[in-house]
Amino acid sequence: MSQNPGTEVLRYTAFSADPAGGNPAGVVLDASGLDDAAMLAVAAELGYSETAFVTGRTGPGDGGRPGEAGRTGPPAYTVRYFSPRAEVPFCGHATVATAVALAERDGPGDLLFLTAAGTVPVTVTRQGAGLRATLTSVEPRVVDITADDLAEALGALGWPAADLDPELPPRIAFAGARHLVLAAGSRERLADLDYDFARLEALMRRLDLTTVHLVWRASSRVFHVRDPFPVGGVVEDPATGAAAAAFGAYARTLGLVPDTAVLTLHQGEDMGRPGTLTVELRSGDTRVRVGGTGTRITG
Incomplete structure (x- = not known):
């Protein structure tokens, strides 16, 4: 049809x-x-x-x-x-x-x-x-990534392992879709995104990933993020609610934040489309809430 x-x-x-x-x-x-x-x-x-x-x-x-x-x-x-x-x-x-x-x-x-x-x-x-x-979100979960798969992801991104933040270890997180969470050690590392599209896409298809969620921690509750999305035919997603939910589960599972917390994620700045995502965690509820404003595009 x-x-x-x-x-x-x-x-x-x-x-x-x-x-x-x-x-x-x-x-x-x-x-x-x-x-x-x-x-x-x-x-x-x-x-x-x-x-x-x-x-x-x-x-x-x-x-x-x-x-x-x-x-x-x-x-x-x-x-x-x-x-x-x-x-x-x-x-x-x-x-x-x-x-x-x-x-x-x-x-x-x-x-x-x-x-x-x-x-x-x-x-x-x-x-x-x-x-x-x-x-x-639906019920989230967080799982490990193998050393070989991590090496392939870093190779596709062109990121040396030394550029990662050792306090935010790589994991695959799910809250409706699977995302590989990788934390940059500096804002400069996050800003410099020039990856091998086909190589990263192949890895993501094999691991059933929707995006790679790249994170830089500005403070205990504020993060800057980017999401390469080659499996969707897009170099980068400007603001990714599903990945934000997955990251909320990641942060709680790894004990980076309290059971009750509100996180602010800034995304799209490096693309010229700034957006703000609010991630809310509640004690006693493993699901993650993600909120933000929305508006119609006209013309």
């Missing part, structure tokens, strides 16, 4: 109130008439790192709007995510973008996104004149 000519593709940026900042995503609020090939074609034509497709709506009050009298729970939306090359199980910035788009249409409130990675609650609130969305 080819793309429906009537399909409305919206453009939003996530993790910034400035349309020129953050990470742009495509949003299709009614993708019920699109098959996989059509969704991939839309994502490829748009060219953003991901596009979100709302393929259905279920749950209490189906057909109604958030806040209507008699509702017993938040609306639940089935959401799928496509990069220009393939479907991905979950995407944080496209989740924020989609939630903001739904809130602009229906009003802020609580939502449930039914994704390939699991059920993701999202809350949208007003922040000044704009909207802010906070997602709650």
Whole structure:
């Protein structure tokens, strides 16, 4: 089935109130008439790192709007995510973008996104004149990476092992998608990103990685991050909510932060698209919350 000519593709940026900042995503609020090939074609034509497709709506009050009298729970939306090359199980910035788009249409409130990675609650609130969305990740996990795979990752990046921060050891973290977390020892190391696209892509496909999450610790709660994304056909992702959630799990698992903490991640500065991601950890809840503002891109 080819793309429906009537399909409305919206453009939003996530993790910034400035349309020129953050990470742009495509949003299709009614993708019920699109098959996989059509969704991939839309994502490829748009060219953003991901596009979100709302393929259905279920749950209490189906057909109604958030806040209507008699509702017993938040609306639940089935959401799928496509990069220009393939479907991905979950995407944080496209989740924020989609939630903001739904809130602009229906009003802020609580939502449930039914994704390939699991059920993701999202809350949208007003922040000044704009909207802010906070997602709650699926159950995260953190695992080791082998010495050989780490060496290959560093080789593809062109990073000497001596340039890593020894206090933030490499790990693979998951909170909806798998990300390799590598910590730079200096801001200069993080800023100098010139990697072997094909070599890193091959390793990431073998390890089922969505991005490589490169981190520099500015302080105990503030980090600067970058995310190479060759498996999506994109050199770098400007603001990566799924990786931020995975990093929150990483930081807690390694004891870098208390069980209850709020972390600030700055991303996109080196690309000229600055964005800010807030990562919240709560004691007694292993899931990770990631929040940020979003705004529509017009013109």
